Amino acid sequence: MNRLFKSAAMACVAAFGLGVAPAMAEYPEKPVEMVVPYAPGGSTDVLARKFAQYAEKYLGKPMVVVNKPGAGGQLGFTAISTAKADGYTIGWINSGIITNAITRPDVKFSVDTYDMVANLVTNPGVLSVTGDSGINTLEEFIAAAKKEKLTVSHEGVGGDDFLAVLQLEQAAGIELNKVAFNGDAEAKAALLGGHINAIEGNVSEQVEMASEGGLKPLVVWSKKTAADMPDVPTGAALGYNILSAASRGIAGPKGMEPEALEKLREVATKVANDPEFIEDLKKLNMPMDVMIGDEYLTFMKEQDKAYRDLWEKNPWM
Amino acid sequence: MRRDVIVAAALLLLAVASAAGVWTLEGGARNFPITMAGLLGAGAVILMARSMLGNPPKGQAEADEAPVAYGRLLIVAAITVGFVLAMPWIGFYPATFLYLAGLYCWLTAMRPVAAVGLAVVLTAAIYVLFGLFLAVPTPGGAIISTLLG
Amino acid sequence: MEALLVAASNVFSPEALLVLVIGTVVGLFVGALPGLSSTMGVALCIPITFGMDPAIALVLLGAIYCSSVFGGSITAILLRTPGTDASIATTFDGYPMAQRGEGTKAIGMALVASLVGGVFSALVLLFVAPPLSRLALLFGPQEYVFLAIFGMVSIIGVASGQALKGFVTAALGLLLATIGLDLFTGYPRLTLGQDELLDGLPLLPALIGIFSVSQALSLCISNEGAAADKPMLDVKGKVLPEWAVLRRVARTLLRSSVIGSIIGILPGAGTSVAAFISYNEARRHSAHPERFGKGEIEGVAAPEAANNAVTGGSLVPTLTLGIPGNAVTAVFVGGLTIHGLIPGPKLFTQYADVTYTLILSLILANILFALVGLVSAPWISRVIRVPNAVLGPAIIVFSVVGSYALRNSLFDVWLVLGFGVVGFFMERWRFPGAPLVIALVLGPILETNFRRSMQISGGDWTTFFTRPFSLLLIALIVVSLCYPLISRWRGGKRLLG
Incomplete structure (x- = not known):
């Protein structure tokens, strides 16, 4: 009975086009959702869609871009950091995860709430x-x-x-x-x-x-x-030791399945080395700056420290 | 024109509340909202005064308005709220079907079979247009996806 | 010239024509459905263009842009549910015409006006874009302040006989427009602790609620169960306006096309502002201003010519300077760069063939949606015969899916429903909705540019009154404000209540 109901429900769901997750298998078993904290058509969105186009080849499943714009990216940053850490929700972050966490201590994200996959563009x-x-x-x-x-x-x-x-x-x-x-x-x-x-x-x-x-x-x-x-x-x-850049990278919620995180880093590395992808980013005027995993984390931590020092000395709000 | 007095009073209250809400911000950030709250408050006071003095401009008598079926409005609104509440649980398309079928059975003179048929056709059309053709995301169904494990 | 020939051969290739037809049809749908804006239509189609030839990709985006602006007008006329803010002004006279059974005629007028406005602005783009782009630079923050005020004055003026209530709703809109993070200090204002409001009260949910959902609620409770209950409206009749009508509105069409093109060139000014200023100017110059708002065909012609003229105008600074004129063309820039075309002067020299392909396809798209409209208007206008109780729930469903799609958030859906109820009572109690929605567009322009001006001038107020373009705009505002008084003084009809 239960099985009958399940298959009926499944057929129903399939008819309505919703995703159906089959039983345990190797990651990824279903499309990976990629959150873009900005509106469609913006530069992060264009980059994300380009990345998704190439990633499918190496991931074996599609990457689905989901735009969650709002609050200058904060809604999207929150959605990524609070998502289920199963590897099926990742997204794009930038220095906004640092500056917003400094000025608004009540936000649900900071450098420490993400598992870094890779930085792509700086x-x-x-x-x-x-x-x-x-x-x-x-x-x-x-x-x-x-x-x-x-x-x-x-x-x-x-x-x-x-x-x-x-x-x-x-x-x-x-x-x-x-x-x-x-x-x-x-x-x-x-x-x-x-x-x-x-x-x-x-x-x-x-x-x-x-x-x-x-x-x-x-x-x-x-x-x-x-x-x-x-x-x-x-x-x-x-003689001015100032560093500032808009960097765009991919991260997932803290505590992701190690297997999924490893696979995602591998996919990012492969995409970043794909000559066609490199050519496309050149056309888009997006300077590539690839940092995988821990290297990206170190970079973000350095930036975090620089901004926190600045805030100590000269709070801008 | 008693109704305009009530609306004006509500707007005045909103203006005061907004002004209070931005009062503690520093100058640059609060000037504009406070000015606008002032304009809204002033407009509300004039509207209130004009209505109470009973001097409405010509052609605005309340009598020429169609009466509102408040009961029906309330039920339609309640069903719509239910529709939006149900979306995250059973998914957008099933909720849409139920919503349309329910309202059509109730509001139109169609036979139930025809009403449900129309709801199916419309839901399918919306799915083709939004889901397949434009590929816009819709709220998923938590219950259905958990049922399927 | 050679580039123009290459462009012509590009546009008239079978592939381009096919894409043009698809883009036009998609655009008409996107424009007509509540919640799907021109911006979103163009954005959603960019990934589809990844694999295309750059010229073909531009044809697709251009066709969607042009026809989506027209598509919004069809529902604005027939159902009083404008698909985008560009078509709000069209409801004022288009809907009363449809109620009289002249829906086909109103669509015909909208179609001709859109064609004229669209082609006019495309020609402007083709021939005088580089010199005109200077205009975008001459407007500094001070000028934008007065442009926003001019827009507000036009809108309050439109609410004839309801000036006080129009003023109150405009003030409410301007107040609501301050919700969100303040750009200058970074502090949140009036957000009630909702993160969803940090970017400000989103415009589209307010628009969809106040116009579409409120109208849908009215339809749901209108107590007309079956089609038979509805008065049999005559939806037949010729689509195209008669020659005499065209001659009467010719001046309005030209004036509105110029206004639309100019406002389109100014980055960030907005399509709806062009439509409202044109509407108000048309009324001001009309021999029968009292007919406006009651189904005057000129009241359909003016905003329709203007909102389509914005399309070409907004591409002027986009293509020549790389400075997008509005949100849609900002998305366009993304589409251009993805094909290796960086907006800038080179688009008119080195890549002129691609640019001219885009411009020619804009003209062709205008002709094409006019043809589609011409053929389908007698059929589409029959939607008015569909029982209200069938239309109402369907409009609500469209509004819900459209508003959710804006940013994948149920919060926006609740906003739409809330504004729907508010809009319903505003309509009943004769508080005009248009000033509120347009104030949401103009409020941020007014405030940010005012503060920017003061900051740049170091707090010196005279900065507003010592610049030639500021003074020109002030003069326009004064004329627009005083005109009703002058005409009353001359024994004209009373316009303001």
């Missing part, structure tokens, strides 16, 4: 002025900022651009007029229209305009020079 921060501003180096910018108050855009208090500007102010002993914009498009329009003096953003958003001469990037906040902007000096080269 898009370094960059400070730019217009091509016709007459400012050509960071030193000239700082000198100008000491004479008059310059206006710099960022994309919201507590974000990685905002924190980079904050660190620059501290290191250079200047005060900037920090104005928030909704995304890089509005900020770029305001800069080109002469309404503000400089923008703090990420390399991939500015590389095209910089190559046209509309923008003049002054400094890249990374350890190595950015591949897309080989002529722009790093902060370290100019």
Whole structure:
């Protein structure tokens, strides 16, 4: 009777297109859900869908992208960290899991609530002025900022651009007029229209305009020079030890099945080494920066420490 | 126009509550909401005054409104709430079928067989359009997936 | 020129034409169904384009974009359930026309207006995009403040005879628009502890609730069990407007197309604002402003021409500068880059053939949805004969699945139902819903740009009154505000209550 009911229910469910999990087998037995904490069409979403397209080949089961936008990513971060740790729910995280955990201690996520799979992309921060501003180096910018108050855009208090500007102010002993914009498009329009003096953003958003001469990037906040902007000096080269980047990686909830975690890391490694995937990311202007497993965790812990130190000295909220 | 007085009073209350809600924030963050709460409050007070003074603009008498079948509204609303509550348990598509079939049997003059038939057709159409064609996610069914282990 | 020929051969290839037809049909559905916005339609189709030739992929996205804006108007006219905020203004005169049995005619007008607006803006994009893109840069935060005020004034003005209630609902909308994390300080405001509200009160659930669900509730309880109870509405008649009507609305069509194209070019200004400003301007210039809101065909023509003109306009800064004009074109940028086309001046030089393919396909998509509309309007408008009790529950189901799909959250579904009940009583008690929804669009633009202006100017108020474009917008606002008074003074009809 029970079996009859089960098969009837199963048929019913199949008719309605819901997933059916068969009995124990090797991971993965069913599609893996990949949470994107942002809306469809955004850069994380595009990256996730590209990744999913390649991952299916190595995973043997599809990766299904599920968008959970909201609260600047916090809803998605929470969904990933509180998901069942069976390896069937993973998702995309970034430095938001660190900064939000610092400013809002009540959130249900932090560096310690995830098992890191891999970091895929790191898009370094960059400070730019217009091509016709007459400012050509960071030193000239700082000198100008000491004479008059310059206006710099960022994309919201507590974000990685905002924190980079904050660190620059501290290191250079200047005060900037920090104005928030909704995304890089509005900020770029305001800069080109002469309404503000400089923008703090990420390399991939500015590389095209910089190559046209509309923008003049002054400094890249990374350890190595950015591949897309080989002529722009790093902060370290100019004596400012500031690191800022939008990194995007994959993680799952803490305590995932070891077998599943191992498989996911293996899949990420294979995708990251797939020549076609590398070619696609190049087209998308997404600088690859592959860190698997513990290497990624170390990277996130370092960032966590840097931001916590900054918060100690200079709480931004 | 007594009803407008009540609505205006509720809006005034909302304005005051919102203003109180942002009062402790620092200046930049609270100025705009407090200004808007002020505008809403002012509008509500004027609306209240106008209604109480009994000087409604022409063509606005309450008499020209169709009477509301509050009983029916309440039942439809309750069934709809039940529909949304049921979705996470039995899944979106089964819930949709039950919802449509139930409302059609009750609201329309169709024979029950026809009403259920229409519900099946519509549910299937929604599944094809949203589930297959546009591939948008719908709430899953917790009970059904646990039953199947 | 050579690029244009290559583009033409691209567009008229069998593959492109097939994709164009598919995109148009998908777009019409996406636009017509509550909860599925143009943004979402384009976003959902991007993964499908992964394997396609870049030119073909753009044809698909362009076709979906154009036809989804028109698709929203069909349900706005027939059922008073606009599929997107772009079609709210269309309900004002389209729905009364449908109630009179002139649904076919209203769709015909919407179709012609959309075609005119869409083609006009595509031609703007084709011929004058690079110089016009400067406009997007001339508008600084100060100008956006006045643009938002201009939009609000137009909307409150639209609620004729209900100015006070329109003002109250607009103020309520502006207050609700402040919900969420404050961009400038990072503090949450009025979120009641709900994380789902940190990004602000989402627009689409409010829109779907106030228009679609409230209307569905009305239909459910309207006590018309069978089709036979409904007055037999004449849904026949010609789809296309007569020549005389077209001549009468020609000026409105042109004016609205210009307004739509300009507002489209300004990043972040919004399609619905273009529709409302055009509607208000059409009424202001009309010989019979008192007919507006009661089923005046010009009231359908104005917003429809404007909202479709936004499509081409919004692509101007997207393609020339890489600065998307709105959420849909932001998704477009993702679609472009995935095919290795980085928006910027190069799109008009190095990759001109691909860009011209997109523009030609926009024009073709406009013609195509007009044809589809022409053929199907007499049939679609029969939906009005479907018994209310059948339509009502179906609309609620569509609203629920659409609102859940926005961000996979039941919270949004509850919001939709809540706004549905609120909207139901607003409608009964004559509080107009449009100002509330549009205030949710304009509130954040108004506040963030105001604070940005003050911050950039270092707290100096005169920054608002010393810039040429600011002054121009102030003049427009004053004219728009004073016009009803002037016309009353001249013995015209009373417009404001």
